[in-house]
Amino acid sequence: MNTRDSELKKELDATLHARSELGPDYEAALVESFLEKVEQRLDATLDRRVRRHLAEQQVRIARGASSSHPLAGFGERYGFGIISLVLAVPLSAIGADAAGTKGLVISWLGIVAVNAVHSARRLPGFLRRTERPGPDWDD
Template sequence: MESQELKKELDATLDARRELGPDYEAALVDSFVEKVDTQVRRRLAEERLAAARGDRDGGTPSPLDGSFGERFGFAIITLVLAVPLSAIGAAQAGFKGLLVAWAGVLGVNFIHATKRLRPRA
């Protein structure tokens, strides 16, 4: 149902853009992005609420809790951040700085990958 609403909003935005011209394009895009953001935030809040209810009732944990996607996303983010860290480390301390930067990246990823989910009280 939400995707149908967003499709209608997109169609309305495109129609308005055709009628108003390119001068209002930025405002129309901002308005549409705000509506998409609201939908995403509402869906995340609903998923978190459902996950919290599932945890209290002894249900299955949420896919947001320690899932492969979370670990993979964390790894990607740390690798992206490793690029400037590597450059800074190498510029400041040469090869030793590069090794320290990558040891930190690997250490953070190892700790995150091996952490255990603690049961909620």
């Protein structure tokens, strides 16, 4: 039993004690007062859960913003493309020197494959496990 439950239990005990002292004439007012306190507690719990849910959504959006904005991740893609082209020059030279045209073709197929994997990595569900949401009732 947590503190809020003990506070609510104290409120219920006080309401029942007041009912026994005041009699049945004040029963409706006492019950209404107690139910109002329960409703306030439920509202506070619901507000806390909604705020937590919204905060989790904002974090998810902030972490996954790369898929929502058309230019998000542009620097990473641009940089990777530039680096792969810069490295393509010596790789092409090494491949052409070692195996001629076949070496040149193989080195460029490797460069294209690396860039294709890098691009596909940004697709939803590519080599990622989906996380299951936890139960909604825990705080």
